[in-house]
Amino acid sequence: MDFNYRCSICSTTYEITPDLTVCPDCSRSQQTDQPLTGILEVELRGTIDRSYSISDLLPIEPAYFPAIPVGNTPLWEPENLRNSSGFRRLYIKDDGSNPTASFKDRASYLVSAAARKFNIEDITLASTGNAGSSMAGVGAAAGQRVTLFLPKTAPAAKLVQALQYGARVFRVNGNYDMAYDLSLAFSKRKGGLNRNTAYNPLTIEGKKTVSLEICQQLNQAPDLLFVSVGDGCILSGVYKGFRDLVQLGVIPSVPHIIGVQAETSDALHRAYISGSFEKLPTSTVADSICVDVPRNGIHALAMLRKFNGEMMTVSDAQIIQAQSYLSSSTGLFTEPASAAAFAGFQKAAPRLDPDALVVVLTTGNGLKDSTSATLGIQVPKTLIDTVDDIL
Numbered sequence: 110m111d112f113n114y115r116c117s118i119c120s121t122t123y124e125i126t127p128d129l130t131v132c133p134d135c136s137r138s139q140q141t142d143q144p145l146t147g148i149l150e151v152e153l154r155g156t157i158d159r160s161y162s163i164s165d166l167l168p169i170e171p172a173y174f175p176a177i178p179v180g181n182t183p184l185w186e187p188e189n190l191r192n193s194s195g196f197r198r199l200y201i202k203d204d205g206s207n208p209t210a211s212f213k214d215r216a217s218y219l220v221s222a223a224a225r226k227f228n229i230e231d232i233t234l235a236s237t238g239n240a241g242s243s244m245a246g247v248g249a250a251a252g253q254r255v256t257l258f259l260p261k262t263a264p265a266a267k268l269v270q271a272l273q274y275g276a277r278v279f280r281v282n283g284n285y286d287m288a289y290d291l292s293l294a295f296s297k298r299k300g301g302l303n304r305n306t307a308y309n310p311l312t313i314e315g316k317k318t319v320s321l322e323i324c325q326q327l328n329q330a331p332d333l334l335f336v337s338v339g340d341g342c343i344l345s346g347v348y349k350g351f352r353d354l355v356q357l358g359v360i361p362s363v364p365h366i367i368g369v370q371a372e373t374s375d376a377l378h379r380a381y382i383s384g385s386f387e388k389l390p391t392s393t394v395a396d397s398i399c400v401d402v403p404r405n406g407i408h409a410l411a412m413l414r415k416f417n418g419e420m421m422t423v424s425d426a427q428i429i430q431a432q433s434y435l436s437s438s439t440g441l442f443t444e445p446a447s448a449a450a451f452a453g454f455q456k457a458a459p460r461l462d463p464d465a466l467v468v469v470l471t472t473g474n475g476l477k478d479s480t481s482a483t484l485g486i487q488v489p490k491t492l493i494d495t496v497d498d499i500l
């Protein structure tokens with residue numbers, strides 16, 4: 110298999126090199142407060158046989174993969190949910206079971222491998238929390254130096270996790286969008302590899318592995334997939350995996366994908382309706398999908414249009430309810446951003462075919478943000494001394 114970059118806007122092709130991020134031509138028209146323009150995609154050239162392995166479809170050779178077991182996450186068959194919802198073929202792809210407990214490991218893994226291949230030891234990024242703790246953990250396994258810019262509101266567990274892995278962490282006096290801009294300014298001055306989501310083309314490429322795994326685990330493509338959306342990089346990654354499999358003749362067509370955002374942080378959803386991106390200050394309990402300017406918005410929107418995908422929103426109350434319902438009915442405890450995908454399924458279920466093969470992608474472990482998780486439960490207030498107190 111051969112690989113190159115191709116600009117998603119002007120179709121110019123480029124060799125895969127570490128200094129290339131967005132398309133040099135198209136990014137000249139980049140406007141402030143707008144999603145990135147000129148996102149580069151990895152293009153595959155070649156064929157595969159039946160016994161292909163996922164690494165055959167990745168542009169960095171397995172020899173460079175760090176020694177940390179990313180991916181191969183379980184596909185749950187949630188019996189209670191199947192019974193209660195009537196969807197007999199409902200699955201949950203649990204990416205919170207990745208080594209640093211979020212989906213982001215898929216991108217970090219490929220970026221880390223690329224840095225190794227090109228002999229780069231420094232990796233910089235901005236993150237709402239998960240991408241940062243992920244890069245810190247994967248970078249630790251690879252012996253790389255990770256510099257992380259976090260918004261001031263990042264949940265404590267994600268900050269602690271990144272520091273535990275030995276990353277250098279800067280806490281930004283502002284939100285994720287500000288952290289993003291500062292990390293780019295830092296990278297421009299200090300060099301090294303920047304892993305910012307979508308800006309580094311290997312983030313989308315790494316994220317595609319989830320679709321490849323789902324198709325291997327099901328031995329077919331799903332009919333429908335629910336994905337929570339912030340920057341829209343997971344969404345594009347999920348599309349990329351299915352598109353590659355269509356190109357290679359493994360599956361007949363790209364499945365129907367439903368992107369789910371929080372009602373109060375719904376930039377891509379709004380653009381899906383209006384056709385343009387408008388920067389509005391947003392907030393939601395689902396911190397990992399709290400994004401004012403979805404960095405991969407233009408590309409994600411193009412994918413949704415091309416493959417007839419959908420965007421929908423759920424309220425914070427629905428997210429909190431979905432989180433505790435998922436925990437108590439399946440044993441899978443996910444963070445709010447991750448529960449948003451399930452909340453989307455719950456909201457959409459009445460209009461869906463219950464015989465459809467549905468996969469809900471969960472993206473982060475619930476322990477990542479235990480403060481938000483207390484919103485959906487009753488924490489006992491009184492302390493007891495003897496069992497007589499309760500019997």
Ligand SMILES: *Cc1c(COP(=O)(O)O)cnc(C)c1O
Nearest residue numbers: 239339340341342343397472473
């Ligand atoms: C990052 C993240 C998302 C959203 O991914 P985007 O690529 O920003 O759309 C969803 N859930 C969790 C847990 C995340 O960390």
